[in-house]
Amino acid sequence: MRFLIQRTRSAAVHIDGIAVAESHGLGMLILIGISPDDTAEDIEYLVKKATQLRIFDDEDGVMNRSILDVGGDIIAVSQFTLMAETKKGNRPSYIRAARPEVAEPLYREVVRALEERLGHPIGTGRFGADMQVSLTNDGPVTIWIDSKARE
Secondary structure, three states: OEEEEEEEEEEEEEEOOEEEEEEEEEEEEEEEEOOOOOOHHHHHHHHHHHHHOOOEEOOOOOEEEOHHHHOOEEEEEEOHHHHOEOOOOOOOEOOOOOOHHHHHHHHHHHHHHHHHHHOOOOEEOOOOOOOEEEEEEEEEEEEEEEOOOOO
16 A cells, blocks of 8 residues: 655545535545555554654644544545556556455545544545545645555
8 A cells, every 4th residue: 555645735526616625724635545455553554654744844843643643634536556566668557556345444444544544524525536635735745655565
């Protein structure tokens, strides 16, 4: 499983021109890629890591606070293209992305786990929908975490 985390000042997800999730103020937009062999252990690792990442400034302007510390919002969006393989040719292969019947329940569990850690609901996209995602990336700060690499 992969998380692409972007520190935001604002973010939104629109489907058919309708906002289904919006965040204003400090927060994170987390794009989530799911592989067929991902488990609850991958979810636990990534959710804990993401919510404890110290990527928000303290009073001295040092990135020393987590999303939990600043009380920010999270928008989580499933994005199978994060699992793209680009070694051969110019057309990405998505063979490493989980099929919807595997990925959707895992995505829902990620959302549940993030909400549990934050103590309140988070914004989401709609699994499998054509979404327009917008954000103001603050910094910019963008962090890539792969549960298999554990880097």
